[in-house]
Amino acid sequence: MLDKQLLERILNTALESSADFAEVFVEDKAQSTVMLQSNTIEQAINNHTQGIGVRIAKGYQSVYGYTNSKNHEDMLALARDLAKSFPGERARGEVTLGTMKQGKAHQIKRMPDSVDMKEKVAIVKRANEAARAYSDEIKQVSVSYMDYVQNVWIASSENIYVSDQRVRTRLGIHSVASDGKDMQSGFNGPGGHYGFEFYDTFSVEEAAKEASRVAVTMLHAEECPSGLMPVVIDNGFGGVIFHEACGHSLEATSVAKNASVFSGKKGEQIANPIVTAIDDGTIENAWGSANYDDEGREQTRRVLIKDGVLNTYMIDHLNGRRMDEQSTGSGRRESYKFAPTSRMSNTYIDNGDSTFDEIIAATKYGLYAKKMGGGSVQPATGDFNFAVMEGYMIRDGKIAEPVKGATLIGSGKDALKKIDMVGNNLLRAQGMCGSLSGSIPTDVGQPTVRVSSMTVGGRKGGNA
Amino acid sequence: MNFQRLFDLAKAKGVEAIQIYLKDSQSLELDVFKGDLDKHQMSSTQELTITGIYQGKMGKLKTEAISESHVEMWVEEIIKSASLIESQDEVFIFGGSESYETVDGLLNEDLENQDVKTIMDNTYALEQKVREMDERIDISTAMYRQTRTRVRLQNSQGLTLEKDANSAAYIAQAVARADGDSRTHYEYVQSNVPADFDLDMIAKNAVEKSVSQLGAKPIKSGPYEILLENDASASLLAAYASMFSAESVQKGMSKLINKIGETIASDAITLVDDPFRKASPKSGSFDDEGVATKHKNMILDGKLTGYLHNLKTAKKADTTSTGNGFGGGVAPTNFYIKPGTTTREDAIKNMEKGLIITELAGTHSGTNPISADFSLQASGYYVEAGKIVKPIALITVAGNYLELLQNVTDVLDDLKFGFSFIGSPSLKIKSLDVSGE
Numbered sequence: 001m002l003d004k005q006l007l008e009r010i011l012n013t014a015l016e017s018s019a020d021f022a023e024v025f026v027e028d029k030a031q032s033t034v035m036l037q038s039n040t041i042e043q044a045i046n047n048h049t050q051g052i053g054v055r056i057a058k059g060y061q062s063v064y065g066y067t068n069s070k071n072h073e074d075m076l077a078l079a080r081d082l083a084k085s086f087p088g089e090r091a092r093g094e095v096t097l098g099t100m101k102q103g104k105a106h107q108i109k110r111m112p113d114s115v116d117m118k119e120k121v122a123i124v125k126r127a128n129e130a131a132r133a134y135s136d137e138i139k140q141v142s143v144s145y146m147d148y149v150q151n152v153w154i155a156s157s158e159n160i161y162v163s164d165q166r167v168r169t170r171l172g173i174h175s176v177a178s179d180g181k182d183m184q185s186g187f188n189g190p191g192g193h194y195g196f197e198f199y200d201t202f203s204v205e206e207a208a209k210e211a212s213r214v215a216v217t218m219l220h221a222e223e224c225p226s227g228l229m230p231v232v233i234d235n236g237f238g239g240v241i242f243h244e245a246c247g248h249s250l251e252a253t254s255v256a257k258n259a260s261v262f263s264g265k266k267g268e269q270i271a272n273p274i275v276t277a278i279d280d281g282t283i284e285n286a287w288g289s290a291n292y293d294d295e296g297r298e299q300t301r302r303v304l305i306k307d308g309v310l311n312t313y314m315i316d317h318l319n320g321r322r323m324d325e326q327s328t329g330s331g332r333r334e335s336y337k338f339a340p341t342s343r344m345s346n347t348y349i350d351n352g353d354s355t356f357d358e359i360i361a362a363t364k365y366g367l368y369a370k371k372m373g374g375g376s377v378q379p380a381t382g383d384f385n386f387a388v389m390e391g392y393m394i395r396d397g398k399i400a401e402p403v404k405g406a407t408l409i410g411s412g413k414d415a416l417k418k419i420d421m422v423g424n425n426l427l428r429a430q431g432m433c434g435s436l437s438g439s440i441p442t443d444v445g446q447p448t449v450r451v452s453s454m455t456v457g458g459r460k461g462g463n464a
Numbered sequence: 465m466n467f468q469r470l471f472d473l474a475k476a477k478g479v480e481a482i483q484i485y486l487k488d489s490q491s492l493e494l495d496v497f498k499g500d501l502d503k504h505q506m507s508s509t510q511e512l513t514i515t516g517i518y519q520g521k522m523g524k525l526k527t528e529a530i531s532e533s534h535v536e537m538w539v540e541e542i543i544k545s546a547s548l549i550e551s552q553d554e555v556f557i558f559g560g561s562e563s564y565e566t567v568d569g570l571l572n573e574d575l576e577n578q579d580v581k582t583i584m585d586n587t588y589a590l591e592q593k594v595r596e597m598d599e600r601i602d603i604s605t606a607m608y609r610q611t612r613t614r615v616r617l618q619n620s621q622g623l624t625l626e627k628d629a630n631s632a633a634y635i636a637q638a639v640a641r642a643d644g645d646s647r648t649h650y651e652y653v654q655s656n657v658p659a660d661f662d663l664d665m666i667a668k669n670a671v672e673k674s675v676s677q678l679g680a681k682p683i684k685s686g687p688y689e690i691l692l693e694n695d696a697s698a699s700l701l702a703a704y705a706s707m708f709s710a711e712s713v714q715k716g717m718s719k720l721i722n723k724i725g726e727t728i729a730s731d732a733i734t735l736v737d738d739p740f741r742k743a744s745p746k747s748g749s750f751d752d753e754g755v756a757t758k759h760k761n762m763i764l765d766g767k768l769t770g771y772l773h774n775l776k777t778a779k780k781a782d783t784t785s786t787g788n789g790f791g792g793g794v795a796p797t798n799f800y801i802k803p804g805t806t807t808r809e810d811a812i813k814n815m816e817k818g819l820i821i822t823e824l825a826g827t828h829s830g831t832n833p834i835s836a837d838f839s840l841q842a843s844g845y846y847v848e849a850g851k852i853v854k855p856i857a858l859i860t861v862a863g864n865y866l867e868l869l870q871n872v873t874d875v876l877d878d879l880k881f882g883f884s885f886i887g888s889p890s891l892k893i894k895s896l897d898v899s900g901e
Contacts (some may be wrong), residue, residue: 038715040550043792046541048527051509063504068528074508085504117548140716176717176834183719183834224839226860226899227685257497259603259639261646339505374829380603380639380648383858385826385841407830407839407860455682457839457860457899 103291186214224458334438348445352422
């Protein structure tokens, strides 16, 4: 880390012209990954990144620069270069930093760097064996093990001086099933803000089997029919629907610029009253949790939608200026190579009243999307798409044959209003979310929900 | 820093061969949003990748903490990393190819010498052009991206190779709004030749392609003849580029297994991997393993000619590397479908009833690179009797990429590259399943 005097010098150099805000983000991150494929360990890599990002702003305008030079003169030169963007008299007095605050939540029991690589390799092999043992039809399994320790120090002219340690661990199992003609794959990727103790919190074998179960089920699935139909989206990773369809459009990144379908809609009914949605960066040891956001503000719990009414956006410091609102602690970034912006943390639709069985029984014909794949959204229009990894038809209130190759599309503002049943089985799952400030860990989540009508795209012709 | 001490120490510790790959990058990014400078970013970074063979296995590490004081630790880490590897595949640190092509113009000094003020003025001007071209433009953003990357590859087999390349792009985004509907389009030009940046053309396309989508609605489900526009076709090819990698093939993850010499596409399709293409930073005379690159037709008149190889996959298949060892695996360079001669006008003129697909969304999730199946959100226009009738959105198109390649009836003259340097002209396709109303 850099000492306090140097941080103060960088901040004060950055503020030597007419900027009214300066921030330094220092990062040191050690990541280790192990990859297995075809029953053998193919790669074991340590990746060490360290550098600093300096941001200065005047009003809404900001300039960002980063370097991984270890030379203090280079860091000061960067601050001086950035300051040139806002010519004029010095606008702010001397910045002095107080006592550094350090995050205390999300404690780690076994730091990854204290665990022998052989133990990590053993986890990978257990997952591989369990995934293969599931069925003779599993022809290929790849397993990736990842952990990292990210130490950050954030100091800014807003009286912020904090440090935080983010320790994250994830296991990815990718199974491929084949009958010689067709190939289908399944994925499962549990993760959390944990050290190696993460592997005491769930069964590696069960997690691996789950990836194979999806691959084998889809190998025997028919092509999904297409057309408009009710869609029941299951709990856990099903929450990606909310993440894509609404979450991104509630980020200040697009809201502040009036570029979101939800701009200026605070206090308005934007969803069915049975929908309450939350973004909570404080959930203990969750994948998207931290003590502070990447602008050094404490993480909080944000109720985005309360009983269908838009309650708050997710706001970072600079977009907050544009919106004349306070930061909600939502400024996040992948690394020092990105300026922060408003992002999600652990985002989910809260529990409702229906049971899973009630939701299925109430659906005469439709699609049951048990596992979702990834998706994307265009915030300007709210149009979204996402892939169904494991799907089934619902006929006469019962789950019927498995179907593959389905894509769900729609528009965020319509989909929220069309959620007409919300289950009581909330579950979160882990994902990586890519946006302006890079790829960051986020949890998605929801109980089982039903959307009354959605466009389903499949390869088996229309309106079956 | 001088790496000789690393090489000497590695040798003393029993590391059979060692290689460094040092990358220096500088970048400049500008965004102008509704007349204001919204993003201004500059960077300078250095990354070091070290690979070393220890007891026949390849150890690897990456670091940004680059200092002579870490040399001992690096050697330890390489040995540790190698000791965990079980793969029996033969690994290589390469002594060099017989000859390397000279690739001119990778670094354009004219681009390097532009001052930030000129670039900023251009970016402001581009945003203004977009904003003022049509009153339905609600949001306008112009972006500028410039990078310079210097690479040094050096190994204990006596090989030293260097590359220095730059690239820039002007990007315009227009959001058109009317009657409660919003439509957006991104348009860009990427090159390292300043004269290539036609700001008027970029602005015009961004505006026309967003405005003309206003009021777009789904269309009735069913099979339609398709004109897959260049941008959309390039994004689909990018999602399936891994099918052509020998790594995917050897792992049983590509449907192109055992297909060399067979017809896998319409005879109108020729697919090229060209490491010598002008004004592309992907071009270069060597890959990340130090192997000389070469121009290849991956598909020639519909027939699959081979796969992309690195040293490891080539050894397994008893062939030679094609110079596609990138990022620790196999990847294409400038990868594109060769353009034909048909103009867009003519292609639309003889469409009886079909769709022009201008954009595909979700190609990272709605495509299966193993089965080649896809089901993707799409937008574009409905065509009847040779004329564009109305804009279409919120539909999905579904199919299989290999079937699509076989069903290409015409290849247009409008080759365009995406940001990942994978390119395509527009393709006319017999039929795809569309799901809409």
